[in-house]
Amino acid sequence: MARLGTFSTPHGLINTPVFMPVGTVGAVKTMMPSELDSLGAEIILGNTYHLYLRPGDKIIKKIGGLEKFTTWNKPMLTDSGGFQVFSLSGVKERGLKQKPKPRTITEKGVNFYSHLDGSKHFISPEKSIEIQENLGADIIMSFDQVPPANAPKSEVSAATERTHRWLKRCIKSKKRHDQALFPIVQGGQFKDLREKSADLVSSLNLPGNAIGGVSVGERKEKIYEVTKWCTEILPKNKPRYLMGIGYPEDICAVVKLGVDMFDCVLPTRLARHGNVWIKSLSKDATKLDGLSHSYKQVDILKAKNTSSGRIDNECGCPTCEGGFSRIYLNHLLKEQEPLGIHLLTIHNLYFTFNLVREIRKSIRENKF
Amino acid sequence: MARLGTFSTPHGLINTPVFMPVGTVGAVKTMMPSELDSLGAEIILGNTYHLYLRPGDKIIKKIGGLEKFTTWNKPMLTDSGGFQVFSLSGVKERGLKQKPKPRTITEKGVNFYSHLDGSKHFISPEKSIEIQENLGADIIMSFDQVPPANAPKSEVSAATERTHRWLKRCIKSKKRHDQALFPIVQGGQFKDLREKSADLVSSLNLPGNAIGGVSVGERKEKIYEVTKWCTEILPKNKPRYLMGIGYPEDICAVVKLGVDMFDCVLPTRLARHGNVWIKSLSKDATKLDGLSHSYKQVDILKAKNTSSGRIDNECGCPTCEGGFSRIYLNHLLKEQEPLGIHLLTIHNLYFTFNLVREIRKSIRENKF
Numbered sequence: 082m083a084r085l086g087t088f089s090t091p092h093g094l095i096n097t098p099v100f101m102p103v104g105t106v107g108a109v110k111t112m113m114p115s116e117l118d119s120l121g122a123e124i125i126l127g128n129t130y131h132l133y134l135r136p137g138d139k140i141i142k143k144i145g146g147l148e149k150f151t152t153w154n155k156p157m158l159t160d161s162g163g164f165q166v167f168s169l170s171g172v173k174e175r176g177l178k179q180k181p182k183p184r185t186i187t188e189k190g191v192n193f194y195s196h197l198d199g200s201k202h203f204i205s206p207e208k209s210i211e212i213q214e215n216l217g218a219d220i221i222m223s224f225d226q227v228p229p230a231n232a233p234k235s236e237v238s239a240a241t242e243r244t245h246r247w248l249k250r251c252i253k254s255k256k257r258h259d260q261a262l263f264p265i266v267q268g269g270q271f272k273d274l275r276e277k278s279a280d281l282v283s284s285l286n287l288p289g290n291a292i293g294g295v296s297v298g299e300r301k302e303k304i305y306e307v308t309k310w311c312t313e314i315l316p317k318n319k320p321r322y323l324m325g326i327g328y329p330e331d332i333c334a335v336v337k338l339g340v341d342m343f344d345c346v347l348p349t350r351l352a353r354h355g356n357v358w359i360k361s362l363s364k365d366a367t368k369l370d371g372l373s374h375s376y377k378q379v380d381i382l383k384a385k386n387t388s389s390g391r392i393d394n395e396c397g398c399p400t401c402e403g404g405f406s407r408i409y410l411n412h413l414l415k416e417q418e419p420l421g422i423h424l425l426t427i428h429n430l431y432f433t434f435n436l437v438r439e440i441r442k443s444i445r446e447n448k449f
Numbered sequence: 450m451a452r453l454g455t456f457s458t459p460h461g462l463i464n465t466p467v468f469m470p471v472g473t474v475g476a477v478k479t480m481m482p483s484e485l486d487s488l489g490a491e492i493i494l495g496n497t498y499h500l501y502l503r504p505g506d507k508i509i510k511k512i513g514g515l516e517k518f519t520t521w522n523k524p525m526l527t528d529s530g531g532f533q534v535f536s537l538s539g540v541k542e543r544g545l546k547q548k549p550k551p552r553t554i555t556e557k558g559v560n561f562y563s564h565l566d567g568s569k570h571f572i573s574p575e576k577s578i579e580i581q582e583n584l585g586a587d588i589i590m591s592f593d594q595v596p597p598a599n600a601p602k603s604e605v606s607a608a609t610e611r612t613h614r615w616l617k618r619c620i621k622s623k624k625r626h627d628q629a630l631f632p633i634v635q636g637g638q639f640k641d642l643r644e645k646s647a648d649l650v651s652s653l654n655l656p657g658n659a660i661g662g663v664s665v666g667e668r669k670e671k672i673y674e675v676t677k678w679c680t681e682i683l684p685k686n687k688p689r690y691l692m693g694i695g696y697p698e699d700i701c702a703v704v705k706l707g708v709d710m711f712d713c714v715l716p717t718r719l720a721r722h723g724n725v726w727i728k729s730l731s732k733d734a735t736k737l738d739g740l741s742h743s744y745k746q747v748d749i750l751k752a753k754n755t756s757s758g759r760i761d762n763e764c765g766c767p768t769c770e771g772g773f774s775r776i777y778l779n780h781l782l783k784e785q786e787p788l789g790i791h792l793l794t795i796h797n798l799y800f801t802f803n804l805v806r807e808i809r810k811s812i813r814e815n816k817f
Contacts, residue, residue, distance in 0.1 A: 113788065136779075408518075409518055421476075
């Protein structure tokens with residue numbers, strides 16, 4: 082089911098399969114837009130929840146939209162804020178005196194309290210679309226209700242039904258014609274709910290379709306199984322976006338299942354914790370289904386990694402080609418020098434973009 | 450007394466007057482070596498005290514020296530560690546349970562306790578040279594005793610005399626012939642002590658000469674006066690290095706007094722606190738003696754600076770030319786996104802290198 086494709090947006094073409102780095106507050110952590118471009122980024126995510134709270138979607142609209150605001154002149158995608166409203170609101174931010182009250186969900190929408198200052202907010206399907214129209218990304222997402230991991234079937238079913246009703250409200254309230262709205266398949270780990278949701282989503286004939294709620298506390302095999310239920314139904318001629326995936330082996334596995342787009346904070350988050358991905362042929366390395374090599378995750382902060390060699394002598398990223406040694410990177414991380422995290426982020430993003438380039442080549446050559 | 454010059458080192462020529470950014474632990478904060486190069490950096494400082502404690506000078510020697518370690522292939526200078534031994538040791542580091550005991554100074558050298566882990570260390574003139582020979586910078590500094598600001602004349606006199614004795618021990622213990630040792634003039638705010646020290650330093654005929662201890666809690670006029678006492682004596686055919694200067698107006702003022710080299714953490718430190726320097730013609734701007742324009746320090750975190758304009762529309766730095774707006778930079782700083790500090794650091798370093806380029810041009814055209 083793996084395939085190659087292109088998706089056209091007002092800010093240019095996206096070649097799929099495509100990995101989308103996450104620029105939560107309007108920047109992929111530590112990275113210049115020019116650096117992302119030269120590493121091969123084709124599209125970047127922004128988080129509606131964060132950008133709505135700060136600096137505010139109206140300010141970004143006034144500047145001319147998210148691409149103008151961030152100076153990233155290529156395609157962007159914003160999520161609906163749904164996931165963060167459920168996972169982040171009510172979380173206590175450092176410096177905030179009182180823990181904000183938890184969110185309340187009604188058919189109308191979600192009342193929540195900012196993790197920044199505890200202030201009260203309300204996001205509905207209509208409000209999410211309004212914010213995303215102000216932010217102005219090329220691809221916007223429908224506002225969905227994500228049930229907690231391991232919720233009983235009755236709860237997941239109710240949330241999925243509500244997601245469908247909210248999706249119709251999103252479509253109805255959408256005003257801009259230069260943004261592609263992607264609906265999201267929900268249904269937890271239940272085959273009949275997933276199939277019902279995928280059927281409904283497919284029937285709406287929107288420019289692309291997404292699969293949500295699969296990476297919340299599930300085993301890898303379960304993630305792949307749930308993904309397959311959805312990709313077998315979702316239309317072939319539209320891009321399929323699996324949200325929040327993933328590790329290199331996950332990317333290979335879901336491309337095999339017909340997924341075209343995926344986003345993940347791992348390359349940037351792991352870098353902040355001193356970890357890098359490298360190609361490896363050793364026995365304990367993780368296999369990459371469809372490719373000829375395996376890979377390993379290496380902790381640059383560990384003493385055994387303080388050699389004068391590079392992260393990966395075969396790697397073509399600016400960090401490895403620039404001659405930065407593991408011992409120097411280890412030193413920068415220990416000293417909390419921002420350059421250290423930046424250099425590791427560059428390596429991990431390059432690794433991921435390169436992985437996807439290799440997957441594309443392998444598909445093109447019928448070897449995947 | 451302003452002049453142009455070149456100073457030859459094993460890693461290339463330095464054109465003077467020259468501003469030297471500070472790479473305390475082996476990196477100019479947030480900056481890639483390639484970025485420093487393209488902004489116009491000709492020489493970078495490393496701090497002996499920090500690099501001796503972590504990762505250790507022996508490790509850096511094993512890698513092939515500081516230039517190899519950091520991938521910066523142009524000239525470097527290390528200080529002697531003297532200033533930090535007096536100012537940093539005994540300072541409590543976050544996470545360290547007990548405040549380290551204060552240093553003790555004898556004729557032999559200085560016993561001090563690491564600000565990182567409280568461990569006991571000893572640095573003498575001989576040890577400072579040994580560490581600096583291991584680090585392997587092109588220019589190394591003599592180990593001096595910096596008296597506290599406002600110390601009585603008797604104390605300053607004793608410290609200056611000891612600095613002279615330590616200087617002779619530095620020269621005697623030096624083994625490498627590919628490093629230029631610069632002696633340091635001390636003497637506090639006392640004209641006769643400064644003149645005596647400058648006379649002694651001049652008589653040693655070393656490749657360059659430095660002036661130390663002038664920026665510790667002194668008024669600007671006093672800094673300039675003390676500098677002039679020294680530059681009038683120090684030989685004309687050797688570079689004169691004024692340590693720890695400074696603000697743009699200080700750079701202009703001391704170049705007029707015959708200073709050729711200066712280092713300062715201000716461009717990088719101010720960036721970390723959201724402040725930038727910009728050219729300005731307004732009345733409240735600070736005059737730059739010898740140049741046709743004035744400048745201002747602007748706080749990007751302040752609400753009135755959240756416009757969609759750039760830091761400085763006339764500026765040619767990658768941050769301003771890249772189209773990053775004040776409001777976006779303000780947002781990144783508030784979000785504590787490392788990219789924000791990085792973009793401000795680039796601007797401030799470019800401003801400072803450009804200031805020095807303008808000073809050189811002005812001297813060349815006999816207008817300074």
